[in-house]
Amino acid sequence: MDFSAFPPLAAVLDAAHAALLGLAAFLEPLAGPTAAALAIVLVTLAVRALLIPLGVLQVRAEVARRRLAPKLADLQKRYRKNPELLQRKMLELYRAEGVSPFAGMLPALAQLPIVSVLYGVAVSPTLNGHPNELLRETLFGAPLGFSLPTLLASPSVAVLVPLVLLLGMAIVAWFTRRQTLRMTAAAPTTEGPLVGMTGTLSWLSFVTVVIAAFVPLAAALYLAVSTTWTFAERTILRRRLAGAR
16 A cells, blocks of 8 residues: 555655755755755754754653663562562652653654655655656766666666665664663663663664665665764763763
């Protein structure tokens, strides 16, 4: 089912598409053929900047959970044979400390519609019944509507563009994983969002790299900018709010 064809969503995507094309036209005297790609980068950065307050809430919730981790671990040792009592004691601890176990989820859900619109524009070949003109533009000769497999089918210098993006994303994903492993080691507990993050789940940050390899270059560009921003934002906020290293 193509959700982008749903009338209300189609209208929103079409409006975002028109705004991006308008910005690209404004940037064209400065950026030339890369104006559309630059518009995607600038809009992504602007949206992520507007969402900083939600990022702060997420990191504050994360810091609070890390602060409670030793107490939670102690409760799990004491009541591990009684799951119902364990859950009640954990909720009592959260309540006494003024921390919600779901505090970090709400900001993530709040920003989902906004980032989904940006991603939808970057990945949809048609919008509201007409072709996505944005995907006809190029970035250093690589069409924004082409994915890496498409470019590999007809090898040219343009294939270097998505390869460089993917390499950059892989580096960011590696640093993200390393940061997650450090956080897990600093807050050992069998409860919470960091469960299992020292194993297979610690590689989740690389899933975005795989996705970027198969979506249009416009979407890969959006994902590259967004994931880099997320890593930088979280690193800065964690250091300021919790002194993390």
